[in-house]
């Protein structure tokens with residue numbers, strides 16, 4: 001189906017529709033219209049098919065590919081089982097707990113950084129971005145090494161020091177999950193909140209003072225109402241994320257038999273015994289999908305509402321920073337505590353555990369046992385393949401996602417085709433679909449069509465899954481970059497006689513090079529740190545580093561898992577530093593002489 | 595009345611301290627409209643914000659009415675919310691989560707001027723009428739155009755009938771036509787209310803057309819204070835002269851009680867007292883005061899008249915702006931449109947003695 005054979009599509013993508021033109025149905029579409037229609041169609045297909053698959057999955061029983069009548073058996077099984085309600089309750093409690101933990105750290109830190117004379121602000125910003133280098137599943141494992149009732153170092157230490165019989169902490173419960181997940185989401189919440197805060201015009205506050213209103217009343221009547229939409233948007237974002245994340249709740253829930261929606265879906269298709277039950281996964285998935293889409297709609301509403309609040313701003317006066325005085329070191333200590341939880345302690349415990357044959361409390365005796373054996377044996381148990389696959393994944397997935405995002409964003413930002421709103425929505429849809437669900441749907445599809453398209457279990461289906469799910473990030477980054485470019489720069493190119501593709505290639509993309517690079521790096525990092533989709537989609541031969549660590553963790557190879565974890569973090573650290581340096585050099589223009 | 599004495603303020607920045615205001619003395623009389631005029635970054639906003647109480651001065655005294663609101667020496671500093679002021683911001687600062695009505699009523703319902711509902715209603719109605727926004731009370735502030743938002747801000751500032759009104763470039767976010775319209779209205783309004791006003795702008799035509807008094811600033815200091823005529827006709831320095839309009843300058847030497855020698859030749863002018871023979875000064879004349887005449891080919895005998903060549907001309911509708919080169923000096927002039935002059939033709943330039951202004955340029959200024 002092409003645009004020229006379908007008048008509705010042509011009309012829809014034509015910017016203006018005059019009645020005369022609309023009546024004259026036979027009309028030639030321009031090259032631009034055809035290109036836009038093709039892009040929209042392709043994006044629509046790859047984004048919508050997995051969603052539709054979830055529906056179909058939920059209406060079938062048995063193994064993928066088995067055709068039979070559609071049935072509501074799966075829903076009966078789900079909704080008649082009290083276990084389902086336990087799972088929903090767990091999910092809700094986990095989500096609430098996560099939001100509480102995240103905001104408990106994020107809100108004071110945002111306030112301290114934007115409104116007070118806190119020292120070391122630059123360093124704190126850098127550390128906030130550094131947290132992404134530790135994948136959530138590794139942070140979860142590290143916290144288990146610290147707080148597990150059996151082997152956790154902190155538990156052992158406290159028991160030893162206080163002579164306790166029983167370990168004081170356990171991480172294998174919902175508060176434990178919420179703690180690890182909440183800690184991991186603080187940077188995202190931090191950046192969203194501080195962006196909202198700095199978009200606020202400080203003279204709104206000053207105008208209230210100038211009207212003779214006290215500081216407290218101004219805070220209550222002006223600051224608070226204006227920032228409420230932003231805080232609400234962040235809370236809904238956190239809620240959506242907590243509903244769909246898989247890694248922390250799965251690792252911590254499995255030993256204690258505590259399940260949330262995402263882990264139930266995973267265990268439905270990878271049962272310890274018996275056959276995978278895609279129908280059941282589909283039914284649970286549909287619950288997740290509906291809440292996810294509903295929350296997204298709500299999220300969009302609130303964000304649009306809060307956009308209205310961004311008014312013309314004058315020169316960049318910042319309100320005077322509040323002097324912390326002697327509390328400044330208390331504030332720094334609070335932030336350090338957070339970074340200890342998020343970065344330092346997890347990394348330190350991984351390093352420590354990787355150097356010992358078995359986990360033990362630091363002591364002279366333990367120090368004498370330090371060995372690099374776990375590192376030396378990596379080639380033996382891992383081989384080269386997971387590393388190669390990981391590099392294929394983080395090279396290819398962001399490249400595909402960004403290339404598609406550039407095309408989409410250009411159409412959305414630069415053209416007047418009517419279809420661009422739909423395209424923008426389609427590009428954002430993957431954000432509303434939990435990764436676990438997306439992967440399950442893709443794996444189902446790949447199994448059904450394994451003869452026609454033999455990609456099931458290869459690294460390429462993993463690449464595909466990552467590329468599609470991260471298009472929503474890519475288009476957000478590219479949209480905001482392209483909005484900043486004056487359209488006249490492109491028009492000037494066209495006025496010189498250059499064709500549209502040439503103008504985009506020679507003018508637009510070079511102008512947004514920094515955003516392209518940042519978007520690519522960001523998606524590469526997200527791909528690298530994520531285990532969920534790869535875990536559902538991999539087969540022997542297509543494992544990546546993260547799935548290898550996961551599998552070894554389930555077999556309790558503590559030292560090896562820690563060693564691989566440390567290697568994983570160091571690889572990405574070096575990669576980011578090198579890429580950034582190279583890119584900054586390239587942006588400077590001519591490379592340095594000599 | 596506003597009185598500022600010895601005001602100083604510096605900011606700590608990454609590159610060290612920046613002296614935004616370096617000792618300012620200014621008095622705005624009761625009911626007067628005073629404009630702070632100067633290039634961007636000269637410290638106008640800082641001065642205004644110090645009067646408002648949004649910045650705490652490093653040194654100096656600020657008096658509003660009969661109250662000393664800030665005195666750095668004595669440690670007096672009345673916070674902004676306790677001062678009897680109305681303020682209008684460049685960015686409107688209309689609260690987006692409130693209706694027009696609630697925005698304007700805010701100082702009367704939330705501030706120290708809280709009063710009963712009937713009175714609030716009466717005064718809000720009056721304020722909205724004064725800025726011609728009747729009927730828009732229920733609108734959300736974000737549904738208004740820029741010009742309307744600024745009217746809301748204006749209504750909010752005057753609803754409390756403050757002792758002084760402070761405005762920081764209130765028109766610079768608006769387009770040219772609206773700017774002119776609101777200029778007139780702000781002036782009418784402040785006259786009606788008789789409120790003492792301090793108005794910040796970098797636009798010289800705004801300053802000249804609005805101010806009772808103009809105070810020209812540069813680099814954190816006041817260069818000249820005076821009424822618009824004085825500032826325009828008798829600028830005290832090259833900087834002021836150039837900032838409020840176009841001006842021709844000639845470096846001249848005093849030759850007698852009423853004569854100077856210039857690169858063009860001898861010029862007769864009225865020298866103020868105290869200019870000794872042999873001093874180097876600057877002779878200034880505005881382009882519209884230079885007389886351009888057709889060349890009659892006869893030898894030039896009249897005083898203060900020189901022959902030159904017309905090197906460029908711009909038709910401006912109500913006059914023609916041209917450049918005349920005399921002895922390698924280029925002078926700007928405005929001539930009536932009916933004076934037909936060809937490019938490259940010879941003309942005569944006359945310097946009317948009563949229009950000439952002698953500027954004693956201080957070293958390091960301008």
Ligand SMILES: Nc1ncnc2c1ncn2[C@@H]1O[C@H](COP(=O)(O)OP(=O)(O)O)[C@@H](O)[C@H]1O
Pocket residue numbers: 317318605606607612613614615632633634635636637638639640641
């Ligand atoms: N909050 C601030 N922090 C640092 N420097 C400032 C601050 N506010 C103003 N300045 C500096 O003080 C000088 C005067 O600024 P301002 O009063 O805003 O000038 P104007 O309003 O005349 O443009 C400028 O050099 C400006 O950069």
Ligand SMILES: [Mg+2]
Pocket residue numbers: 315635638639640763
């Ligand atoms: Mg200013």
